[in-house]
Amino acid sequence: MATFPEYIAQNEERDGVRFSWNVWPSSRLEATRMVVPVAALFTPLKERPDLPPIQYEPVLCSRATCRAVLNPLCQVDYRAKLWACNFCYQRNQFPPSYAGISEVNQPAELLPQFSTIEYVVQRGPQMPLVFLYVVDTCMEDEDLQALKESLQMSLSLLPPTALVGLITFGRMVQVHELGCEGISKSYVFRGTKDLNAKQLQEMLGLTKPSATQGRGPQTAQQPLSNRFLQPVQKIDMNLTDLLGELQRDPWPVTQGKRPLRSLGVAMSIAVGLLECTFPNTGARIMTFIGGPATQGPGMVVGDELKTPIRSWHDIEKDNAKFMKKATKHYESLANRASTNGHIIDIYACALDQTGLLEMKCCANYTGGYMVMADSFNTSLFKQTFQRVFTKDVQGSFKMAFAATLEVKEIGTGGTCQWKICGLDPSTTLALYFEVVNQHNAPIPQGGRGAIQFVTQYQHSSGQRRIRVTTTARNWADAQTQIQSIAASFDQEAAAILMARLAVYRAETEEGPDVLRWLDRQLIRLVRGPGLKPGSGLRGSETDFMFHLRRSPFLQVFNNSPDESSYYRHQFNRQDLTQALIMIQPVLYAYSFNGPPEPVLLDSSSILPDRILLMDTFFQILIYHGETVAQWRKAGYQDMPEYENFKHLLQAPVDDAQELLHTRFPMPRYIDTEHGGSQARFLLSKVNPSQTHNNMYAWGQESGAPILTDDVSLQVFMDHLKKLAVSSAA
Ligand SMILES: *[C@@H]1O[C@H](CO)[C@@H](O)[C@H](O)[C@H]1NC(C)=O
Ligand SMILES: *[C@@H]1O[C@H](CO)[C@@H](O)[C@H](O)[C@H]1NC(C)=O
Ligand SMILES: *[C@@H]1O[C@H](CO)[C@@H](O)[C@H](O)[C@H]1NC(C)=O
Ligand SMILES: [Zn+2]
Numbered sequence: 001m002a003t004f005p006e007y008i009a010q011n012e013e014r015d016g017v018r019f020s021w022n023v024w025p026s027s028r029l030e031a032t033r034m035v036v037p038v039a040a041l042f043t044p045l046k047e048r049p050d051l052p053p054i055q056y057e058p059v060l061c062s063r064a065t066c067r068a069v070l071n072p073l074c075q076v077d078y079r080a081k082l083w084a085c086n087f088c089y090q091r092n093q094f095p096p097s098y099a100g101i102s103e104v105n106q107p108a109e110l111l112p113q114f115s116t117i118e119y120v121v122q123r124g125p126q127m128p129l130v131f132l133y134v135v136d137t138c139m140e141d142e143d144l145q146a147l148k149e150s151l152q153m154s155l156s157l158l159p160p161t162a163l164v165g166l167i168t169f170g171r172m173v174q175v176h177e178l179g180c181e182g183i184s185k186s187y188v189f190r191g192t193k194d195l196n197a198k199q200l201q202e203m204l205g206l207t208k209p210s211a212t213q214g215r216g217p218q219t220a221q222q223p224l225s226n227r228f229l230q231p232v233q234k235i236d237m238n239l240t241d242l243l244g245e246l247q248r249d250p251w252p253v254t255q256g257k258r259p260l261r262s263l264g265v266a267m268s269i270a271v272g273l274l275e276c277t278f279p280n281t282g283a284r285i286m287t288f289i290g291g292p293a294t295q296g297p298g299m300v301v302g303d304e305l306k307t308p309i310r311s312w313h314d315i316e317k318d319n320a321k322f323m324k325k326a327t328k329h330y331e332s333l334a335n336r337a338s339t340n341g342h343i344i345d346i347y348a349c350a351l352d353q354t355g356l357l358e359m360k361c362c363a364n365y366t367g368g369y370m371v372m373a374d375s376f377n378t379s380l381f382k383q384t385f386q387r388v389f390t391k392d393v394q395g396s397f398k399m400a401f402a403a404t405l406e407v408k409e410i411g412t413g414g415t416c417q418w419k420i421c422g423l424d425p426s427t428t429l430a431l432y433f434e435v436v437n438q439h440n441a442p443i444p445q446g447g448r449g450a451i452q453f454v455t456q457y458q459h460s461s462g463q464r465r466i467r468v469t470t471t472a473r474n475w476a477d478a479q480t481q482i483q484s485i486a487a488s489f490d491q492e493a494a495a496i497l498m499a500r501l502a503v504y505r506a507e508t509e510e511g512p513d514v515l516r517w518l519d520r521q522l523i524r525l526v527r528g529p530g531l532k533p534g535s536g537l538r539g540s541e542t543d544f545m546f547h548l549r550r551s552p553f554l555q556v557f558n559n560s561p562d563e564s565s566y567y568r569h570q571f572n573r574q575d576l577t578q579a580l581i582m583i584q585p586v587l588y589a590y591s592f593n594g595p596p597e598p599v600l601l602d603s604s605s606i607l608p609d610r611i612l613l614m615d616t617f618f619q620i621l622i623y624h625g626e627t628v629a630q631w632r633k634a635g636y637q638d639m640p641e642y643e644n645f646k647h648l649l650q651a652p653v654d655d656a657q658e659l660l661h662t663r664f665p666m667p668r669y670i671d672t673e674h675g676g677s678q679a680r681f682l683l684s685k686v687n688p689s690q691t692h693n694n695m696y697a698w699g700q701e702s703g704a705p706i707l708t709d710d711v712s713l714q715v716f717m718d719h720l721k722k723l724a725v726s727s728a729a
Contacts, residue, residue: 008490015116015469016046017453018576020497022488023476024435024449030478031435035524036489039432039497041576044455044467045400046116047425049393053118054108058466061085062092068408068452071470072112078102086450087408109468116469126462129401130229130283131158132165134270137249138259139290139376143349144248146377147288150385152240157389159460160233165273166242169266170249170259171295175204175273176242178230184242189269191262192296194329197336200272204228226277257303261291263355264298264329267362271333271342279340282401282458284368284422289348290376292355298329300355309353312556312564326358334365341402341458343422345369347385348562349376356562360569367403367422371665372566384665396460399424403457407431410450423457426664428575430500448472495544496579503553503568514554518545522720542720546687546713547584547601558684567618570665578617585616585685590652592644602687602713608674613652614682617663620656621670623682629673687713 002010004022012018018041025031031038059070066088075084078101081094094101101107108114133151137144158164166176174186187204189195195203206226232239253259270285292309293299300322301309310320337344344362348354351374363370369388373380390398400423407416420427433451450472459465476485498521505514522545552559552567559567571582589599590611599605599612606612608626615621624632628648631637637646660669672678689712711719 004487004490008493011471012576014048014113015471016043017041017469017471018490018493019473020490020494021473021485022490023474023481023485025478025485026435026447026475027437027439027478028435029439033478034485035521036494036498037432038435039430039493040451041428041430041493041496042453042469043426043428043575044403044405044420044453044469045423045425045427045457047392047398048116048118051116051118053120053465055120055122056097057121057123058109058119058468059083059092059095059098061088061090063088063090066090066408069454069466069468069470070109071452071468072110072115073448073450073470073472074110076110087410087452115471116467118465118467121464121466124464127278127281127458128231128462129159129162129458129460130165130274130278130281131162132167132229132270132274132283132285134167134169134266134285134287135246136261136263136266136288136290137168137170137246138253138261139248139350141248143290143376144246146375146382147290147349148243148246150376150382151243151288154385154389155232155236155240157386158232160231161462162232163229163278164232164235164239165229166239167266167270167273168246169262171251171262173262173266173269175228175269177227178235178239178242179227184238189265190296191260191265194265194268194297195272197272197275200269201276204273204276206273206276228273229277256305258291258294258301258305260295260303261293262296263287263289263293264326265296267298267330267333267344271337271344274342275336275340278342280402281341282460283340283342284345284399284401285337285342286345287347287362288376289346289350289354291350292353293326298326298355298358300326300353300358309355310357310561312559312561315561323358326355327361330359331361331365334361337362338365338419338421341419341421342366343368343401345371345388345422347371347373347376347381349373349378349381351375353560353562356565360565363569364572365419365421367420367427369422369665370566370569372562380666380668383660387664387666399460400457401460403455405429406454406456408452408454409433423455426575426578427573428579430497432497432501447475449475492576492580495548495583496576498545499548499553499579499583500572502548503571506554507568515549518549518554519720542717543713544580544584546716549716551583553583570617574617581615582617585614587686588613588652588655590648592648596651596655600687601685602689603683604689605686606682611648611652612682613655614685615659615667616681616685617667619668619670619681620659621672621678621681622652622656623676623679624673626674629675632673689714 008018008022020036020039024038025034061068063085066085068085068087070083073086081098082091083094084091098107109117155164165178168174168176169191171191173189173191177185249259251260267287274283274285292301294301294303301307310323314320315323334344343366345368346356346359346363348356356370356372360370362368371381371384392398403420403423405418405420450470453469455467457465478485502514502518505517548554552564553571556564571579585601587599587601587605588596589605590596590613591609606625609628610625611628612623614623631645632649636642637649656669660666670678670681
């Protein structure tokens with residue numbers, strides 16, 4: 001029998017699932033005592049190159065309220081050609097096409113190795129993918145030039161049959177008609193007045209795809225399209241020209257003013273255009289923003305430069321004039337897009353805030369990307385945008401459209417369903433379960449709890465697909481089998497699941513309350529939930545909570561509201577490994593004393609003769625210790641006799657490149673040294689074990705002191721332990 005760590009790794013590999021507990025307590029009371037809930041991190045489209053999709057459709061349980069999919073956990077009567085649903089116990093007849101099945105001739109979905117399986121839906125038309133570009137033109141020439149080049153590049157990466165459209169905006173909003181003969185034409189809208197779908201439909205003369213068009217198979221000659229959304233293969237030359245000719249917004253901007261930017265109406269028109277023409281079809285609205293919306297619905301700041309955009313301080317003082325109204329505007333757009341299965345991506349590239357706080361729901365509700373950079377002329381933006389179009393070995397995009405997730409749980413008989421819209425192979429969701437059995441009526445011993453995840457989506461090939469993951473865990477009585485429940489604990493998954501809960505609270509409640517809540521959970525954990533008598537939390541878990549507490553996901557004072565929204569958005573969608581790095585960055589040391597090694601995220605790791613490589617997910621930082629920095633300044637690396645120093649300098653650079661090549665979004669790359677201004681990024685992450693309060697321990701060899709008001713991990717732990725003892729009832 002495999003050990004629990006092996007079992008956890010196998011399950012993650014095969015099903016993309018990690019549970020906080022891999023043996024479940026059999027009653028509600030016991031479950032609530034365990035502090036960490038029974039919960040799962042689930043990656044619906046985890047890459048499984050070894051799993052070719054099967055070319056038929058799933059067999060469903062006939063009970064209307066269940067509709068669970070036939071799976072390896074179902075009991076099958078081969079002679080009577082019946083199967084019993086393992087969620088609602090309904091007995092179902094196999095469909096006629098399964099007449100030939102027997103013990104030795106089982107369909108794939110009954111084999112244990114197919115606990116995750118993907119079906120291709122044969123019915124219905126193959127729908128084209130739709131990409132609608134929404135482009136801000138109020139930006140510096142350098143940014144606009146770089147953005148235009150990126151957009152032109154992206155056209156060459158789209159499948160020839162994909163439909164594309166272009167909306168540009170500044171003071172006005174322009175919807176470009178594509179594929180008209182000769183001169184380019186566009187419809188111009190005021191940026192101060194919102195339009196509902198019906199008004200837009202009339203003004204643009206739009207018609208929904210007719211019933212016959214929607215149902216029959218599409219031929220290459222007459223794909224679904226309209227004047228605003230045309231197949232790439234037909235108009236890519238003309239659109240490339242059109243993009244090339246884009247100019248900065250021509251309206252003059254007077255001294256001391258911001259440009260008038262009609263972002264809210266532009267996005268509304270984009271949502272409305274797709275709503276009218278391609279409801280329930282995979283579509284991406286890609287929004288490129290060079291600054292905040294300054295007029296019309298969705299404006300987040302006025303056009304007077306002397307009045308800055310809202311800060312956390314303003315929000316706290318209820319002094320963020322536009323925030324609520326703007327948020328409402330974007331929420332309503334996000335809801336409409338989500339209803340139609342459409343994705344909204346936001347690429348915000350500007351030095352100042354652009355309103356991500358107000359707009360975050362657009363990416364959140366629709367599974368869209370949110371990318372933040374200082375400028376469009378940065379590799380952060382360019383590389384990240386290019387990576388959106390990454391293809392798998394079959395040549396398909398690694399993005400899924402119009403996705404929904406359904407979860408079926410044993411016992412409840414019901415299901416929960418969510419619209420996700422956009423998914424990629426790393427998108428990871430957190431699901432929290434409740435054990436509902438009462439203490440006096442626990443689930444019978446020896447039983448297994450099952451959960452089925454049904455993910456339906458539009459594959460980038462146009463096919464509709466259904467991925468089904470069915471997984472089960474043992475129930476156990478927490479009184480008598482405490483050891484086996486405790487042994488099944490997945491501390492990494494639990495840490496991220498608790499962190500997601502904390503971030504959720506931070507988004508919806510006041511700051512200090514969240515930290516207090518987190519500390520209460522920690523105290524309960526330190527005290528031990530009765531699971532691990534005497535030991536309580538393991539050291540590495542408290543370290544993690546210490547870093548979570550200080551992380552930008554919970555602490556906002558060092559970040560703008562936009563930055564907080566951005567960091568939290570990434571944290572909420574990345575997989576477990578990436579999320580762990582975000583909270584507890586990884587630190588590697590390079591020196592002449594041996595091969596590179598991971599070192600503690602602690603100020604004592606900062607030594608003069610070391611180079612450090614820190615990965616925070618958002619940043620890849622190389623820090624040269626004092627002596628190394630001096631040698632580098634003196635140019636030792638260029639002298640043949642110090643070739644080993646040259647290699648030492650190069651090693652972290654090579655390792656950083658590897659990380660930069662694979663990550664999405666692309667991280668910020670920082671090269672700094674002892675005393676460098678950017679060294680603050682490192683100093684703000686390490687545990688301040690040596691602060692100026694206990695500087696007597698500071699010497700040449702013992703690491704760098706940190707200027708901070710933060711308490712160190714040691715002080716934090718001591719405090720927690722005291723609280724745990726004093727509050728123990
Ligand atoms: C973009 O940045 C690069 C390097 O920073 C610079 O050489 C280039 O001229 C910039 N592009 C534009 C259009 O200004
Ligand atoms: C593309 O542009 C050319 C030259 O301006 C024009 O003749 C042609 O009609 C355009 N084609 C489409 C499909 O718009
Ligand atoms: C969307 O926002 C909610 C509420 O803050 C959060 O719990 C969820 O994880 C977010 N999802 C994504 C994909 O950002
Ligand atoms: Zn059923």
